[in-house]
Amino acid sequence: MSRPLPDLDIADRWRLLLGEAGTGSLGAIGPQAFAMDRALAWLYGRDDGKDGPGGLAPEDRLDRHGGLGPSALSVPDWINEIHTLFPKETIERLERDAIERYGIDEVVTNPEVLARATPNVALLQAVLRTKHLMNPAVLAMARTLVAQVVRELMEKMARRVEQAFSGRRQPQRTSARGSASQFAARETLRRNLRHYDARSGRLVVREPRFRVDSRRVMEPWQLLILVDQSGSMLGSVIHAAVTAACLSGLPGIKTHLIAFDTEVVDLTGQSDDPVDLLMNVQLGGGTLIGKAVGYAADLIEVPRRAIVVVISDFYEGAEEHLLIGHVRALTAQGTTVLGLAALDERADPVYDRELAARLVDAGAHVGAMTPGQLAGWLSEKLG
Incomplete structure (x- = not known):
């Protein structure tokens, strides 16, 4: 099962219900309830008293005063946050209200807005969480965005994998055979000093040495x-x-x-x-x-x-x-x-x-x- 959501105490439940009106008698709100209130206020706090998109019907309206100050959540941030704060049934209601009642469609219904979005991991997560809500045109645009973010992640990960698995050259290991580019001059000189001809002033090379690149050989x-x-x-x-x-x-x-x-x-x-x-x-x-x-x-x-x-x-x-x-x-x-x-x-x-x-x-x-x-x-x- 998924990670269980933390339980809220009775006081925090009342603070969420009463909003700013409950802070005087109930005290400060806890961090979990604070995050939940911020996510709810981001959506329902925009109520302007109108029916349909942009406002709730009077019987569905919540009286939220936003006593915790303004929220700086973006649409992707909000989507990701509610998925960590609320149970599945609540998430579905929040997403449905955001799209159908408030017209917040930047991520799931508007390909032009999605095309202007800055590709990053947070947006990628939001797309993956809401892709079941997307129409075919938006889904195609979302796939392009996913590809861009994944490509950037792949580049970073590929470098780390290469660094972790690539072997290191060990010059001290040499062989009697090799190509000209592998010629080990210092080791060849050391091994052939005994063949130095003092009369002619020449060094006779009888044992040339070549570097061996020691790279890790992976067994299956x-x-x-x-x-x-x-x-x-x-x-x-x-x-x-x-x-x-x-x-x-x-x-x-x-x-x-x-x-x-x-x-x-x-x-x-x-x-x-x-x-x-x-x-x-x-x-x-x-x-x-x-x-x-x-x-x-x-x-x-x-x-x-x-x-x-x-x-x-x-x-x-x-x-x-x-x-x-x-x-x-x-x-x-x-x-x-x-x-x-x-x-x-x-x-x-x-x-x-x-x-x-x-x-x-x-x-x-x-x-x-x-x-x-x-x-x-x-x-x-x-x-």
Whole structure:
């Protein structure tokens, strides 16, 4: 299941209901309720008393005074924020009101506005969260925007992967054979000093030496990346898709990309096209991590040369012992299991720590890594 929303105390619930009128007797509002009030005020605080787009009907109108000050949320910011603050049913109502009652259509109905938007990860997340609301024309424009953001992410990630996996030249290693460009003059001179002819003043080279470029030779490995696609993990889905695309191009690595909620979807065939992959991901629903790990276990060819990376907040929707059993069996056969609490640029460690501790006891490694850190970690394991 998705990460549970924090419970609000009774006082904060009344503050949300009363707005500015409740601050005198109830005191300051808590941070969670503050964020929720800001998101609601951004939408319903624009009510001008008119029916239809731009205003609610009188019977539906909320009396919100905006006592917390003006909000600087943009449309993408607001979309992303409500998806982290409210349950699914509330999100659907808020999005419907924004589009149908207030005419806020910058992201989901107006291709011209979308074309003027600044491509960034926040806008990409908003697009992926609302793509089911888009008409075909807007969806085509959104796909172009997604491609631009993904291309920028790919360029950054590709450099990190190259740095992590490229070997370093070791000049001290030489060979008796090589090309002219590899000729090691200093080593050749040192090895042939004993052949120096003092009478003629010449050095006879009998043992030429050439540099050997020592680059890491990758033995075949199997990398299985499992991504929780519940709504709270959207940032991880984006960066996992980009990471998998970069890793799939490395020699000696067979990369699998598997998305899961209550069902398991093998996206390996799309891993080299992260744009197409992201536009087809369905966010939300429950979470069955054990089911996904069991699916990955059946794909493993050589256990000691396989790594299973599980990207999730580890809020398991099924019996936890099933997941623990799969992980224990994998590590017992020599497979490396890595649990990642986050895979966006911030890698904020928000996850079920109790279940994570049980996974560690079963032999898994659990932590929070950025995409660059993951590439470095994999480089050490695969080298």
